[in-house]
Amino acid sequence: MSPKARTSPVPAATDPAIIRNFCIIAHIDHGKSTLADRMLQLTGVVEQRDMKAQYLDRMDIERERGITIKSQAVRLPWELDGVSHALNMIDTPGHVDFTYEVSRSLAACEGAILLVDAAQGIEAQTLANLYLAMENNLTIIPVLNKIDLPAAQPEKYAAELANLIGGDPDDVLRVSGKTGMGVEALLDKIVRDLPPPVGDPNAPARAMIFDSVYDTYRGVVTYVRVVDGMLHPRERIQMMSTRASHELLEIGVSSPEPTPSKGLGVGEVGYLITGVKDVRLSKVGDTVTNLAKPAQASLPGYADAKPMVFSGLYPLDGTDYPVLRDALEKLMLNDAALVYEPETSAALGFGFRVGFLGLLHLEITRERLEREHNLNLISTAPNVEYLVTLEDKKMVHVTNPSEYPTGKIAEVREPMVSATILAPTEFVGAIMELCQSRRGVMGGMDYLSEDRVEIRYRLPLAEIVFDFFDILKSRTRGYGSLDWKSDGDQVADLVKVDIMLQGEQVDAFSAITHRDKAYAYGVMMTGKLRELIPRQQFEVPIQAAIGSRIIARESIRAIRKDVLAKCYGGDITRKRKLLEKQKEGKKRMKMVGRVEVPQEAFIAALTTDESKDKVKK
Numbered sequence: 001m002s003p004k005a006r007t008s009p010v011p012a013a014t015d016p017a018i019i020r021n022f023c024i025i026a027h028i029d030h031g032k033s034t035l036a037d038r039m040l041q042l043t044g045v046v047e048q049r050d051m052k053a054q055y056l057d058r059m060d061i062e063r064e065r066g067i068t069i070k071s072q073a074v075r076l077p078w079e080l081d082g083v084s085h086a087l088n089m090i091d092t093p094g095h096v097d098f099t100y101e102v103s104r105s106l107a108a109c110e111g112a113i114l115l116v117d118a119a120q121g122i123e124a125q126t127l128a129n130l131y132l133a134m135e136n137n138l139t140i141i142p143v144l145n146k147i148d149l150p151a152a153q154p155e156k157y158a159a160e161l162a163n164l165i166g167g168d169p170d171d172v173l174r175v176s177g178k179t180g181m182g183v184e185a186l187l188d189k190i191v192r193d194l195p196p197p198v199g200d201p202n203a204p205a206r207a208m209i210f211d212s213v214y215d216t217y218r219g220v221v222t223y224v225r226v227v228d229g230m231l232h233p234r235e236r237i238q239m240m241s242t243r244a245s246h247e248l249l250e251i252g253v254s255s256p257e258p259t260p261s262k263g264l265g266v267g268e269v270g271y272l273i274t275g276v277k278d279v280r281l282s283k284v285g286d287t288v289t290n291l292a293k294p295a296q297a298s299l300p301g302y303a304d305a306k307p308m309v310f311s312g313l314y315p316l317d318g319t320d321y322p323v324l325r326d327a328l329e330k331l332m333l334n335d336a337a338l339v340y341e342p343e344t345s346a347a348l349g350f351g352f353r354v355g356f357l358g359l360l361h362l363e364i365t366r367e368r369l370e371r372e373h374n375l376n377l378i379s380t381a382p383n384v385e386y387l388v389t390l391e392d393k394k395m396v397h398v399t400n401p402s403e404y405p406t407g408k409i410a411e412v413r414e415p416m417v418s419a420t421i422l423a424p425t426e427f428v429g430a431i432m433e434l435c436q437s438r439r440g441v442m443g444g445m446d447y448l449s450e451d452r453v454e455i456r457y458r459l460p461l462a463e464i465v466f467d468f469f470d471i472l473k474s475r476t477r478g479y480g481s482l483d484w485k486s487d488g489d490q491v492a493d494l495v496k497v498d499i500m501l502q503g504e505q506v507d508a509f510s511a512i513t514h515r516d517k518a519y520a521y522g523v524m525m526t527g528k529l530r531e532l533i534p535r536q537q538f539e540v541p542i543q544a545a546i547g548s549r550i551i552a553r554e555s556i557r558a559i560r561k562d563v564l565a566k567c568y569g570g571d572i573t574r575k576r577k578l579l580e581k582q583k584e585g586k587k588r589m590k591m592v593g594r595v596e597v598p599q600e601a602f603i604a605a606l607t608t609d610e611s612k613d614k615v616k617k
């Protein structure tokens with residue numbers, strides 16, 4: 001049957017019986033966005049000629065990197081047995097940094113397609129997302145994707161999936177998002193197997209906000225799922241957490257372009273526009289109700305996204321500070337997970353301490369700031385947040401080594417995570433060794449099949465958030481996958497290592513590390529700086545210290561750079577030119593005490609390999 005024959009105009013879907021709300025959950029790269037593309041095409045909502053890969057990934061960065069960052073919701077018409085249905089599909093991100101987006105989307109659905117690459121099998125985020133879906137009581141449709149690949153092993157992985165969620169391996173659908181094979185059958189199965197939404201159409205309206213995005217032209221666009229009652233355009237609505245009221249300027253569904261409608265009823269997923277300019281006024285997790293007939297109780301919300309990693313962002317050119325401030329403000333309109341506050345560094349000048357969900361989030365934010373606002377930025381070495389208790393019982397939250405208290409410290413607590421690693425059994429030894437070296441404590445181990453194992457560890461966040469995944473990948477030859485979630489905190493033996501140039505402390509290079517690793521950090525940093533800082537007219541000692549104890553030392557020998565050395569004779573204009581040029585060069589230097597440090601040295605010393613050139617995890 002041709003795709004057209006199976007689709008019909010979107011019905012005014014106020015009858016919940018014909019609605020199905022679902023999301024696609026998968027490990028990163030298992031093909032969610034490609035499958036979503038095929039569904040858009042098969043249901044006819046996107047014309048063949050307008051189709052482009054990853055249709056729903058709207059941000060440039062999403063397209064370039066081939067990853068989904070923001071969730072998207074689209075309505076798809078699908079006819080089964082002569083009845084028109086409205087399927088609301090919510091595409092979700094796969095990377096662990098954006099898990100909070102996934103959990104929000106799940107709460108708006110009745111069902112989830114659990115998509116597994118037929119050449120890879122179950123991976124860590126497959127499990128993590130499956131557990132999230134189960135916690136939300138979703139009906140799960142297991143699907144193997146990429147069956148067109150020669151390396152696909154559908155039999156093996158269908159058995160693995162059936163073993164994991166129960167059921168018969170033959171019931172696991174096999175599709176190819178690339179060729180479209182099996183996708184029609186999947187759409188049929190969604191209609192047949194997923195329960196329609198239930199809610200009370202006559203009750204006061206209650207709609208849950210699962211995403212809010214800032215659009216330059218339309219202001220904040222809020223995505224909602226209506227649970228009870230109905231929302232109409234032009235009526236006044238109320239946000240239940242703040243009691244703030246707004247007029248509904250527009251309400252509609254994305255299919256996938258925004259299409260205004262006459263209202264949204266029980267079970268519907270759509271967008272609303274109120275004219276507010278700040279996503280925080282349309283907070284994710286909040287409940288929207290009618291002002292005239294407000295609901296009694298709000299829907300259960302979600303936990304706020306909590307920043308895990310902090311880094312200082314400084315403009316290379318100090319005069320760009322106001323531009324950076326405005327840019328951050330704008331970005332925050334769209335990214336409720338981003339937090340920032342101004343900070344100053346003796347070495348880098350004025351900047352901001354910014355909290356991120358993880359390194360990928362940091363990198364994407366930095367890239368967007370640089371690209372969309374034409375900024376050149378230095379980001380300082382990322383840090384987790386420590387809780388320091390002083391002997392006088394005062395407690396300090398430290399997100400920046402320069403805030404580390406100098407007084408008598410009673411204890412320092414660091415954030416912990418519980419991590420799940422999936423890999424072929426042959427790598428168990430290598431994985432355990434890696435986790436052990438990162439101060440991990442093993443929680444358990446399960447065999448998913450005879451050649452795949454799930455290993456659980458409790459580890460300090462600081463030990464896994466930076467380069468752990470890369471090392472895991474290389475030690476498992478690319479087969480290991482990792483997922484983690486935060487798991488309280490723990491007392492740790494941490495120290496602050498300071499770096500000094502000619503006896504002057506350079507705050508931007510300080511770090512908080514475990515005592516056992518302080519020496520290695522000191523040696524690494526002093527060595528790196530010796531290479532990076534040009535020789536000066538006097539000798540420059542570079543020292544690493546814990547308090548007043550020096551743990552590593554290097555020195556840069558003196559030199560006097562005479563730019564006029566090659567200029568014999570008395571050509572005054574040429575001499576002046578050379579001296580002018582030297583002055584220009586010096587502008588790019590930062591003075592640390594009497595030492596001139598080139599900007600590049602800061603960038604190179606602070607750029608850990610994983611905060612650079614990293615594309616996908």
Ligand SMILES: Nc1nc2c(ncn2[C@@H]2O[C@H](COP(=O)(O)OP(=O)(O)OP(=O)(O)O)[C@@H](O)[C@H]2O)c(=O)[nH]1
Nearest residue numbers: 028029030031032033034067068094146176177178
């Ligand atoms: N051969 C084949 N390749 C596929 C299929 N589906 C997806 N791919 C490829 O797999 C890669 C990842 O696909 P995406 O759709 O971007 O994966 P994703 O799960 O959406 O990734 P995130 O959005 O980053 O979570 C791309 O290179 C796709 O072209 C398929 O059915 N067959």
